[in-house]
Amino acid sequence: MKFNRRSFIKGAATSSAIAAASAIFPGISFADWTKQEGASGMITWKKAPCRFCGTGCGVLIGVSGDRAVAVKGDPNCSVNKGLCCVKGYHSVQALYGKDRLTKAQVRRNGAMVEVPIKEALDIIAARMKETIARHGKDAVAMYGSGQWTIPDGYVASKLFKGCLGTNNLEANARLCMASAVTGFMTSFGLDEPMGCYEDIDHANVFVTWGNNMAEMHPVLFSRMLANRKRRNNVEIIDLATRTTRTSQAADKAILFRPQTDLAVANAICYEIIHNKWVNQDFLNNHVSFHKGKTNIGYGTEDHFAFTDTEEAISFADYQKFLEDYTPEKVEKISGVSARDIKYLASLYGDPTKKVTSFWCMGMNQHTRGTWIQNLVYNIHLLTGKISTPGNSPFSLTGQPSACGTVREVGTLTHALPHGVVTNDHDREMAAKIWEVPVSNIDPKPTYHTVEMFRALDRGDIKFMWIQVTNPMVTMPNLNRYRNGVLKDDRFIVVSEVYPTPTTDIADVILPAAMWVEQEGMFGNSERRTQHFARIVPPPGEAMSDTWQLIEVARRLGFEKQFPWSEDEHIGKIWEEYRRFHEGPKHNMAPYTVLLERPGVMWPFVDGKETRWRFNPKHDPACTNGKDFDFYGKKDNKAWIWARPYEPAAEAPDAEYNFWLNTGRVIEHFHTGSMTRRIPILHQAMPSSYVELNPEDAADLGVVNGEMVKIISRRGAVTMPASINGRGVPPRGMVFVPFFDDSYLINEVTLDAFCPISKQPDYKKCAVRLEKA
Amino acid sequence: MPIFSYLVIPTTGAIDQLYDELTAIPWCEVMVAENKEIIILVTDTPDAVTETELQKQLKELPSLQSMSMTFGHNDDNQPGKPRGDYEV
Ligand code: SF4
Numbered sequence: 001m002k003f004n005r006r007s008f009i010k011g012a013a014t015s016s017a018i019a020a021a022s023a024i025f026p027g028i029s030f031a032d033w034t035k036q037e038g039a040s041g042m043i044t045w046k047k048a049p050c051r052f053c054g055t056g057c058g059v060l061i062g063v064s065g066d067r068a069v070a071v072k073g074d075p076n077c078s079v080n081k082g083l084c085c086v087k088g089y090h091s092v093q094a095l096y097g098k099d100r101l102t103k104a105q106v107r108r109n110g111a112m113v114e115v116p117i118k119e120a121l122d123i124i125a126a127r128m129k130e131t132i133a134r135h136g137k138d139a140v141a142m143y144g145s146g147q148w149t150i151p152d153g154y155v156a157s158k159l160f161k162g163c164l165g166t167n168n169l170e171a172n173a174r175l176c177m178a179s180a181v182t183g184f185m186t187s188f189g190l191d192e193p194m195g196c197y198e199d200i201d202h203a204n205v206f207v208t209w210g211n212n213m214a215e216m217h218p219v220l221f222s223r224m225l226a227n228r229k230r231r232n233n234v235e236i237i238d239l240a241t242r243t244t245r246t247s248q249a250a251d252k253a254i255l256f257r258p259q260t261d262l263a264v265a266n267a268i269c270y271e272i273i274h275n276k277w278v279n280q281d282f283l284n285n286h287v288s289f290h291k292g293k294t295n296i297g298y299g300t301e302d303h304f305a306f307t308d309t310e311e312a313i314s315f316a317d318y319q320k321f322l323e324d325y326t327p328e329k330v331e332k333i334s335g336v337s338a339r340d341i342k343y344l345a346s347l348y349g350d351p352t353k354k355v356t357s358f359w360c361m362g363m364n365q366h367t368r369g370t371w372i373q374n375l376v377y378n379i380h381l382l383t384g385k386i387s388t389p390g391n392s393p394f395s396l397t398g399q400p401s402a403c404g405t406v407r408e409v410g411t412l413t414h415a416l417p418h419g420v421v422t423n424d425h426d427r428e429m430a431a432k433i434w435e436v437p438v439s440n441i442d443p444k445p446t447y448h449t450v451e452m453f454r455a456l457d458r459g460d461i462k463f464m465w466i467q468v469t470n471p472m473v474t475m476p477n478l479n480r481y482r483n484g485v486l487k488d489d490r491f492i493v494v495s496e497v498y499p500t501p502t503t504d505i506a507d508v509i510l511p512a513a514m515w516v517e518q519e520g521m522f523g524n525s526e527r528r529t530q531h532f533a534r535i536v537p538p539p540g541e542a543m544s545d546t547w548q549l550i551e552v553a554r555r556l557g558f559e560k561q562f563p564w565s566e567d568e569h570i571g572k573i574w575e576e577y578r579r580f581h582e583g584p585k586h587n588m589a590p591y592t593v594l595l596e597r598p599g600v601m602w603p604f605v606d607g608k609e610t611r612w613r614f615n616p617k618h619d620p621a622c623t624n625g626k627d628f629d630f631y632g633k634k635d636n637k638a639w640i641w642a643r644p645y646e647p648a649a650e651a652p653d654a655e656y657n658f659w660l661n662t663g664r665v666i667e668h669f670h671t672g673s674m675t676r677r678i679p680i681l682h683q684a685m686p687s688s689y690v691e692l693n694p695e696d697a698a699d700l701g702v703v704n705g706e707m708v709k710i711i712s713r714r715g716a717v718t719m720p721a722s723i724n725g726r727g728v729p730p731r732g733m734v735f736v737p738f739f740d741d742s743y744l745i746n747e748v749t750l751d752a753f754c755p756i757s758k759q760p761d762y763k764k765c766a767v768r769l770e771k772a
Numbered sequence: 773m774p775i776f777s778y779l780v781i782p783t784t785g786a787i788d789q790l791y792d793e794l795t796a797i798p799w800c801e802v803m804v805a806e807n808k809e810i811i812i813l814v815t816d817t818p819d820a821v822t823e824t825e826l827q828k829q830l831k832e833l834p835s836l837q838s839m840s841m842t843f844g845h846n847d848d849n850q851p852g853k854p855r856g857d858y859e860v
Contacts, residue, residue: 006775009845010814013777014803016843017812021779021805029806062845070775070845082842089776089844222840679820679846680774 009070012043012062016072019082024226047074047598049522049530051147051515052087052669054397055079055217056524058598059088061516061535068092068516068536077598079197079528085218087669090678094514095536097677101496101503101511102540112509117541120508121548124465125555127491131463132164138446141168141461145468146176146399146406149520150529151573152467152545153405155562157417159549162434163558167413167421167446168461172469173399173406174449178759179364180395181407183373186308186756187381187639189632190585191407194613195356195392196526196601200224202390203356205347206236209376210261210362210763212727214245215666217360217396225249237344239264240362241661241763242691242729254344255730258659258764260334262368263645265375266325267334268345272382273319277349282384286628288637289313291321298367298649298752302454306755313642321642333645348379354390355380360398361663365762369754371643378640386638387615387628397525399670404523404530409577413452414445417580421445433579434561448758450476450751457484465493467545468512472501473671473741476760477751479715495545500673501741511542514674518544519570521594527610528601531594546573584621585631614638648764649752652732656712656766658696659733662745663763665726672739688740689722692769693731697723700771707772710734712765715747718772734769738762773816774823777843780811786835787811793833799826813839 021028043062050057058077062070071089075082104120105112115123131139142160144153148171160169184191200206200223213221228234238250239261247253256264272278292308299306313321327338327345348355357380363372377386377393385391397403410416417433419426422443431438447455453475455461464485475481485492485505494506497514517538521531538544543551550569553562564572571591578588581602589600601609605620614630616622622629630638652658667685668675675681690708692700702708702721709718719736729735736745750765780802782790787809794802794813799822803812817823830836 006773006816009775010801010816013775013814013843013845014812017777017779017803017814020840020842021808021810021812024779025805025808025810028808028810030803030812070843072843083840084842086841089841090846093844093846680823680844683820683824 008043012070012072016082019075020073024083043070046533046535048516048532048535049400049524049599050084050088050091051400051522052091052675053217054399054402054525055219056400056522056526056528056530056599057084057088057219058530059084059091061092063535066536068095074598079524079526079599080219083219083222086667086681087675090680093678094674095517097498099498100539101498101509102542103511104541105509107507117510117543120510121551121555124493124508125552128463128552128556131491135462137164137166138168139461140164140166140463141170141447141452141456141465143449143452143464143466143469143471144169144171144411146171146173146397146402147468148401148405148411148545149518150401150404150409150523150577151520151570152549153409153411154417154573154577155546155549155553157409157411158434158561159553159558161416161421161441162430162436163440163553163556163561165440165442167442167444168452169411170413170447170449170452171406171411172449172471172474173402174412174758175474175760176361176364176398177402177407178757179366179369179373179754182370182754182757183377183395186370186641187374187377188630192403192527193392193394193525194387195394196611197223198611199356199390199392199394200227202354203392204233204235204353204390205355207344207347207355207357208236208238208240208246208250209357209359210240211358211360211396212240212244212246212663213358214249216398216664218666220396221246237347239344242727242733242735244727254336254340256334256336258661258733259366259368259648260645261363261372262375262643263325263330263333264336264341265372265379266322266645267327267330267341268348269375269378269382270322270325271327271342271345272349272379273322275345275349277345278382279351279384282628283315283382285626286630286637287381287640288635289315289318289640289642291642294644295646296755299450299755299758300649300750300752302458304755308756318640318642324644348383348385355385356390356392356394358394358396360396362763364759367649367752367754367761368643368646369759369761370756371641374641374643377638381638381640387612389612395525400524401522403525403527404521408523413448417577429580433576436561450753450758450760453481453484456490457481457487459487459489462489463491465495466502467495470500470502470671470673472505473738473744474746476746476749476762477714478744478746495548497542498673498677500671501744510548511540512548513538513542513544517542518546520544520546521574524599526601528599529588529594530599546570649761650750650764650766652766656768657732658767658769660710660712660748660765660767661729661733661735661763662738662749663735665737665739668737668739670739671741676739687720688737688743688745689720689725691722691725691727691729691735693729693733694723696731697721700769702771709770709772710736710745710748710767711770712748712750712767714750717743717745717748719743734767773818773846775814775816775843775845776841778813778839778841780813780839781837782809782811782835783837790833790835793835797826797829
């Protein structure tokens, strides 16, 4: 056989398909398999986590010379066992768009001019010093990302909280994961899922709560479908506000009116108690009952403040609270038939069935985001279906390191790498590890993301450094926040890989290294930390976000806190950071272990990963001698919360008579700044659209592709209609994907948020439509 | 010059037909599993236009139930795309 580079790549392609087939169909055999073995030398394969969602699939990147040329799924990674989705397979092409930013730029007399990166870093440090001297430390801010590597987030926290002494540190995960965090904290006292993806191989019932997994978590969805095919006792129920690819693949699809998932979850609990399906033993030993404030507002006004209070209640009080949520009453609120509610309750209530609930943005981007998480946990707690293989309330993430960087490192205004700024002990621990005086760390949180951009608009913040995120596409009520950043004395630094609407408003642009052009770690949805090496060099003067921060920190006089050499800094940072999480509840794997494996789950104790927390068979942190130990709360119990249904911040009325729902598509990651530069993904989904119900389209007199103007109280966007496309909203709702910056749908959305988590609701506001 | 591989599942009973149809298409190489109704397809097209045409042709095969990609390769220089005008 003539053997050239191309035939080698085809050999690699075949091997990858065989590996994937073997993972999905154990025992499958291909006669020609041996011909694929033994080829080597033209491409070297290096492990990394995929960068295009929170699933954390392991990939092997084929490198030829200095260039990444191929991708295959890593068969050794338990997350995906050799599979990837279309974004993963094409991911390396995102490194090579022609318009990669390779040089630093500085705004001079209104125009951006290229400068050496060292000069740009000098300018940034000087501007920060000057701003702090004139306006105080809380006039400078950093806005990062769930796509930051763990070292990126760690050095940002150390610089801003430990050295500069400001809590003006936020990350875009506030927009995607904050309600998941407050849900975990209020119900269990500790963040992140108790289970792991292995739950998929054990569950009999999957309920997707407002979660289009077929497009957003396609590899996990494939794993669900493969289980349904392999075992004859698996069913999938999709509970959603619009019909999606997930609904189409589900065994049963149930539509509810926006925001009424709160009522549906309570009705399921009512029905479980009413039918005596409660796991009484579990309840008696492991659960306590609580209520908080009601009518808690929506945060649409500046300086909105809210603090919940907790009050213990009895099971009888809880039962009485649920009387407002009989299936028949909730049918009227939600549009879900009492029969379907009873069916759902019967699945959760059946002691012979293992049930996993999945959710992501539908429950997180919700003005009662914390509450809906509590309510779904209530269902699992009433039935004791938690922390055992297959029984799992499972909050998924959308970004590759929303968990690893933002939640675990704590890159939010109130948080520290361990604990919160308001806690003396946590501040002392941080000061000790960071070698700074404890008085440096301010005990008062400042601004959450929406309020931080409001502060920038008002002028309370004068300087903001934005890394790995694109807020000039993603902020809700975007017009206000764009006008804010454009005001005269605001100074914006943006670290990016491609030009975006956010680099458009920058005063300094730093070219950033992307993904495997730098060493780093991500942390995925199932508590798995995944290391990747610097596999290919970054282009031009592009520099990792970690190193950019270190360079500026040193210019600000913090050499002592940032002493590492460029060769060793990631390993050293990891080992320093790991000290924050020592102990059986959160121990992280050593750097040397991370180098070897395609990911390691924490708590990592005595060389072992913890797959199911709070379960003593799996979790060495359990010490109470019982069958479960919910050690996150002081009473060693998981908390059931009585949380009512309350309406959305803005609902359709006579003038604005449609719901607007926004989200993503499988081909593109977030704002599309990377995936739209991958030719095959761009060709597959070149531009955004507004999904309409066919009857609404007929009423409006529009056919597929005709332009529709979407108008809210805040802005308007005109875009092509999609009728009976891949998703179909019910009558009275439109859906718009946000990946396309030609159609800035966030000029239309509302900046209302969950008062507890401060996470905005991108799924619900009121609009009207006009044929354009 | 993209190279991709896929796991291809035929519609029930149509594996032989699918094999014949795939082998008749230029740019396609196939490998059939011995003990399951699964075909591995490796495609190797000279340019983006041919790739798009091939994708369309594959989607139209009646004997093909579903395809999942398992590998992607493209070492061509990619065009940059000015925002708002993503011509490829
Ligand atoms: S499912 Fe997510 S992590 Fe896996 S390949 Fe696709 S984008 Fe990457």
